[in-house]
Amino acid sequence: MLNNYQPKPEHKFTFGLWTVGNRGADPFGTQVREKKTPVELVELLAEVGAYGVNFHDNDLVPIDATASERNQIVSDFKKACSNNGIKVPMATVNLFYEPVFRDGAFTANDARVRHYAIQKTMRAMELGAEFGAEIFVLWGGREGVETDACRRPDEAIKRLREAINYLCEYNIAQNFGYKFAMEAKPNEPRADIYMPTTTAYMAFIETLDHKEMVGVNPEVAHEQMPGLSMYHAVAQAWEAGKLFHIDLNDQYPGRYDQDLRFGSVSVKQMFWMVKFLEDVGYEGMRHFDAHAYRTEDYEGVKDFARGCMRTYLILKEKGERWNADSEIQAILAEIEETNKGSLGSFENLLATEFDRHELASKGLQYERLDQLTMDVIFGVR
Secondary structure, eight states, X not given: OGGGXXXXXXXXXXXXXXXXXXXXXBTTBOOOSXXXXXXXXXXXXXXXXXXXXXXXXXXXXXXXXOHHHHHHXXXXXXXXXXXXXXXXXXXXXXXXXXXXXXXXXXXXXXXXXXXXXXXXXXXXXXXXHHTTOOEEEEEOTTSEESOTTSOOHHHHHHHHHHHHXXXXXXXXXXXXXXXXXXXXXXXXXXXXXXXXXXXXXXXXXXXXXXXXXXXXXXXXXXXXXXXXXXXXXXXXXXHTTOBOOOEEOBOOTTSXXXXXXXTSSOHXXXXXXXXXXXXXXXXXXXXXXXXXXXXXXHHHHHHHHHHHHHHHHHXXXXXXXXXXXXXXXXXXXXXXXXXXXXXXXXXXXHHOOOOHHHHTSXXXXXXXXXXXXXXXXXXXX
C-alpha cells in the first residue's frame, strides 16, 4: 500500500527550515541533533519528496550576517532549491526570538522596538521576494502580556493595525504581490496573546486599509491547544475567502504547543479537515509546521516528514471513500431533503403553522452516520 501514498508535486506539501531543522531542544533539555545548513535541509526535503520549503528570515540568514555573508547564503540556497526542484511558496519573519522583542514587536510600548520590527519585516519580505514567495505569514508570538498593567489591549490592537497597514503599503510600493496570512495562537510564549484565535484575526482584518490583501494561516496546534476545532476554523476562513495558508501538525488539547506529526493524535478531526480541503478544491500549500520527536536522529526526521505527507494522503483517500459510500450518501440524501424550502415573505412565514412535536419526533441517524465514518477511517468499510 505504501506506493499509493507517495507525495507528488501536485500535492503541494511544504515544510519550514525550522521544522526538519528542529534539533530537539526543549525547556528541560538541550539539542539532540547536530545543526544542518539550509542547503542540507533542502536536500533532505527533496529526498523525502516534498514540494517546497519555507523560512523565517533568520532561519536562512543569521541576524548578524554581513552583507557579503548574506549574499553567499542566498546564492547557495537558490542553487540548492534549483538543483533539487524545491519551491519557496511562503516566507515569514522572526519577531519572537531576540531579547529586543521581549515586550512584543508590533505592539511593544517602545516605539523604537515597533519601528525596528516593521523594518525587520520589510527586509524579510525582500528576502522572500527573491525566491518568488507569494505568501507572507505573520505570527505575533510575543504580541501579548503577562500583566495587563503594562498596556491596554485596545491600544495594542491599534498598534498592530498601524503595522499591518504600513506593510501592506510597502507590499504595494515594491510590487511584491504578497498576500499576508495572519497566524493566531492563544498563549505561549506569552501568558495571553492579543489575537488568540483565527476568528479573532478575521474580525481584525475587516478593520484594515487593504483587507483584501490579508487573510489567515490557521494552525492545528494553535486551535486545539484551547480545545477549539481546527476544522471549523478552516471552514469559516474558507467561507470568508480568507484561507490564504494553513499549518498542519497535531496537538493534544490543553497542552503546551506540541507541533506533533500531522494526524498522529486527532485522526477524526484531521479526517474532516483534509476531506474539507479536498472537497472544496483548496489550491494552496499543505504546509507542515511540526517537528520530529526528541528521540530521533535525522533518519527519524525523514520518517517524520514522510509520515506527515503519508497521513495526509491516507486521509485524502478516506475522504474519497466516504464520498463514494452508498449508505453514507443515502443518509445524506435524507438530510438534504429536509433542507429544501425558502423563508419567503414575513407574512407567509408568520402564517405558517409548525408542529414542533412532529419536527422533533424522528431520529436523525447521526449515530449511524458517525459510526460509518469511523468504519471508513479504520479501513473496515
